[in-house]
Amino acid sequence: MDLFIVNTLSGLTYGMLLFLMASGLSIVFGLMRIINLAHGSFFLFGSYVAYAMVSRGMNFWLALLLATICVTVLAFLLEKFLISRFHGNEASQVLLTLGLIFVIGDISLWIWGGDFLSIPVPSIMDFSFAINESSFPIYRLFVIAIGIACAVLLWYFETKTKVGMIVRAGVDDMEMVGALGFNIRLIFTAVFLFGAALAAIGGVLSGPILGMYPKMEFEILVNSLVIVLIGGLGSWKGAFIGAILIGIIDSFGKIYLPDVSVLLIFVVMVIVLMFKPTGLFGRVES
Amino acid sequence: MKKSMGKFFQILAVFSLLFLAACSGSAIDSSSNDDSKESEGDSKDPVKMGFILSLTGNFASMGTPVKEGIELYFEENPEIDGRKVELFFEDDAGDPQAALRKYEQLTLNQGVNIVGGGTVGSIALALRDKVDTDKKVPLINVVGSTDVMSWEKKSDYVWRTSFSAWQYASISGKFTAEGVGKNAVIIASDYVAGHEIVTDFIPSFEEGGGKVSEIVWAPLGTSDFSSYLTQIDNSKPEAVFMFIPGADGSRFVKQYQEFGLQDKYTLVEGGSLLNAPFNLKAVGNAVVGGKMITNYFPELENEVNEKFVKAYQAKFNKIPDNYVVNGYDTGKLISQVVKEAGSLDGEKLVSVLKKGLTIDSPRGPIEMDPVTHTLIQNMYVIEGKETNGEISFELIKTYENIKMPEENVGYKKY
Numbered sequence: 001m002d003l004f005i006v007n008t009l010s011g012l013t014y015g016m017l018l019f020l021m022a023s024g025l026s027i028v029f030g031l032m033r034i035i036n037l038a039h040g041s042f043f044l045f046g047s048y049v050a051y052a053m054v055s056r057g058m059n060f061w062l063a064l065l066l067a068t069i070c071v072t073v074l075a076f077l078l079e080k081f082l083i084s085r086f087h088g089n090e091a092s093q094v095l096l097t098l099g100l101i102f103v104i105g106d107i108s109l110w111i112w113g114g115d116f117l118s119i120p121v122p123s124i125m126d127f128s129f130a131i132n133e134s135s136f137p138i139y140r141l142f143v144i145a146i147g148i149a150c151a152v153l154l155w156y157f158e159t160k161t162k163v164g165m166i167v168r169a170g171v172d173d174m175e176m177v178g179a180l181g182f183n184i185r186l187i188f189t190a191v192f193l194f195g196a197a198l199a200a201i202g203g204v205l206s207g208p209i210l211g212m213y214p215k216m217e218f219e220i221l222v223n224s225l226v227i228v229l230i231g232g233l234g235s236w237k238g239a240f241i242g243a244i245l246i247g248i249i250d251s252f253g254k255i256y257l258p259d260v261s262v263l264l265i266f267v268v269m270v271i272v273l274m275f276k277p278t279g280l281f282g283r284v285e286s
Numbered sequence: 287m288k289k290s291m292g293k294f295f296q297i298l299a300v301f302s303l304l305f306l307a308a309c310s311g312s313a314i315d316s317s318s319n320d321d322s323k324e325s326e327g328d329s330k331d332p333v334k335m336g337f338i339l340s341l342t343g344n345f346a347s348m349g350t351p352v353k354e355g356i357e358l359y360f361e362e363n364p365e366i367d368g369r370k371v372e373l374f375f376e377d378d379a380g381d382p383q384a385a386l387r388k389y390e391q392l393t394l395n396q397g398v399n400i401v402g403g404g405t406v407g408s409i410a411l412a413l414r415d416k417v418d419t420d421k422k423v424p425l426i427n428v429v430g431s432t433d434v435m436s437w438e439k440k441s442d443y444v445w446r447t448s449f450s451a452w453q454y455a456s457i458s459g460k461f462t463a464e465g466v467g468k469n470a471v472i473i474a475s476d477y478v479a480g481h482e483i484v485t486d487f488i489p490s491f492e493e494g495g496g497k498v499s500e501i502v503w504a505p506l507g508t509s510d511f512s513s514y515l516t517q518i519d520n521s522k523p524e525a526v527f528m529f530i531p532g533a534d535g536s537r538f539v540k541q542y543q544e545f546g547l548q549d550k551y552t553l554v555e556g557g558s559l560l561n562a563p564f565n566l567k568a569v570g571n572a573v574v575g576g577k578m579i580t581n582y583f584p585e586l587e588n589e590v591n592e593k594f595v596k597a598y599q600a601k602f603n604k605i606p607d608n609y610v611v612n613g614y615d616t617g618k619l620i621s622q623v624v625k626e627a628g629s630l631d632g633e634k635l636v637s638v639l640k641k642g643l644t645i646d647s648p649r650g651p652i653e654m655d656p657v658t659h660t661l662i663q664n665m666y667v668i669e670g671k672e673t674n675g676e677i678s679f680e681l682i683k684t685y686e687n688i689k690m691p692e693e694n695v696g697y698k699k700y
Contacts, residue, residue, distance in 0.1 A: 007512075013512075118536075121544070134516065211536075
């Protein structure tokens with residue numbers, strides 16, 4: 001029983017980190033039709049920046065805030081000067097953002113080197129709580145809480161606020177929203193930055209758990225793409241459910257099916273798409 | 287939406303391929319370091335040495351310190367018996383094929399007299415086969431720990447200055463049974479060296495009365511070990527024996543602490559990874575209480591080591607690990623061999639090695655075994671301690687003069 005609880009919690013922790021990454025990816029795609037592969041770089045870059053600050057003695061929470069701002073600024077520059085130029089041209093966008101991953105990855109390698117780095121767990125959370133005879137780090141529980149809080153926040157925005165309404169309308173018909181007098185460019189940019197900020201938060205939070213190392217962004221990105229496909233494009237709800245699913249499968253797969261655990265998430269993806277080709281929460285376009 | 291879904295799929299597929307391609311890594315880098323000065327009117331030919339090391343990629347954290355050790359030795363001893371020393375360093379980026387290309391380059395274009403290399407087992411074996419067929423220049427294997435290099439794959443032309451899996455693992459097994467507990471769980475990285483270490487660990491552990499209740503294989507590149515940790519916790523062992531190299535290992539030890547296992551089950555580490563300065567920085571006090579089996583640690587008390595640590599610190603401004611010592615001893619061994627042979631002829635060099643010789647290493651005096659081509663050396667068990675926030679290692683047991691068995695012992699393979 002302990003084993004079951006601890007594993008479920010571990011799976012949820014990983015799932016929530018993936019959710020922070022995948023939700024941005026999914027929303028940005030839904031609204032802008034941009035497959036921003038550089039989203040993975042936002043995740044990794046965020047954690048590297050936070051590492052740089054924490055290792056110089058800065059408070060973890062302040063580093064989290066500053067790293068998120070840093071990544072948002074970076075995302076703003078990329079969106080304004082590069083990505084927006086290729087609006088509507090998907091192939092160019094994919095190549096561009098793919099190139100950006102390598103560039104940002106190499107810059108990180110150049111600054112921080114190829115060693116495995118990690119951010120220390122913030123001292124107020126550096127303890128574990130007991131589940132019968134097993135224990136579970138409190139920090140991971142906090143990560144789960146943040147993930148759920150973000151999901152609630154997204155739900156609130158989407159259903160209760162005017163901004164959310166505009167974005168929802170935009171996913172359905174961007175031109176119409178523009179015709180109604182809303183500034184599409186501004187909405188695009190805001191959503192893009194919001195997604196980047198979520199990825200950066202995920203990256204910083206993963207610093208004490210997964211650590212940072214070159215090419216990590218690819219690992220996390222592949223999993224996030226799978227989640228977006230399972231959940232359905234453009235839906236943060238799908239990303240939420242998909243991320244929990246993948247997290248749990250990963251966690252239990254390692255124990256019960258160790259030989260195929262790496263493939264397992266792709267198997268699940270195939271099965272889901274066989275029965276629901278649009279993903280769990282994807283809608284069929286008329 | 288359906289159309290974009292299809293596009294998305296294509297992208298995922300292309301992307302996955304690209305990712306795989308990026309992972310496999312290729313050797314574009316090559317660094318040549320020619321320290322030679324034109325020798326004018328010198329009667330003796332210079333000694334040319336070529337080193338093929340993994341200086342970039344996954345295994346750079348092992349290849350780079352070896353290079354530093356070699357550089358340090360030849361900076362202290364720029365001449366061997368009146369001969370100038372010329373060093374060539376080539377990067378194989380962890381790829382055996384690249385290592386073979388570099389070997390051709392070094393022997394054909396540079397005309398080196400001695401080759402060193404083999405940062406990982408697969409590269410050591412690839413180079414070994416080539417050197418053994420060519421029978422031109424001796425190869426000094428600097429890290430590759432695979433046992434077969436001392437047994438079936440032994441070659442007159444190949445000698446090892448590092449250690450073998452058997453030396454580490456059998457002592458780990460012996461110590462765990464004697465000094466920690468009879469009930470152990472093993473967690474090892476799922477690759478060749480991991481399987482070899484487990485194969486060598488179990489018989490010696492069982493001989494001491496121990497029983498392995500579970501073996502957990504973690505893929506290379508695992509970042510989150512939580513599932514494995516709960517599995518270990520579930521079988522409640524007395525000892526946890528780990529062999530997880532590189533960055534994975536640091537992550538594991540950190541998470542071992544976070545999940546509260548550090549105080550419950552004694553961690554035994556059998557690859558001397560954790561006392562390496564780079565790992566130590568990453569794991570901090572998670573090593574406290576952990577036992578590590580190693581052939582070298584910087585606090586070792588002997589005259590050669592004191593001088594060595596000081597010189598290394600002065601040059602590189604950090605604490606040496608056992609890979610630096612491998613490199614340093616490689617330099618020492620080569621010097622001694624060339625001096626005794628009085629020639630640069632491959633056959634003559636090999637005949638000196640076959641007589642067996644002793645090196646005054648920072649590890650203490652060590653002997654090159656002419657039978658197994660692997661050093662006969664002490665194995666130390668050290669324990670992580672914390673005093674006033676400083677992490678240090680304390681020697682708790684020494685196993686003296688550990689010699690490889692002369693032939694394959696034929697353990698059951700895991």
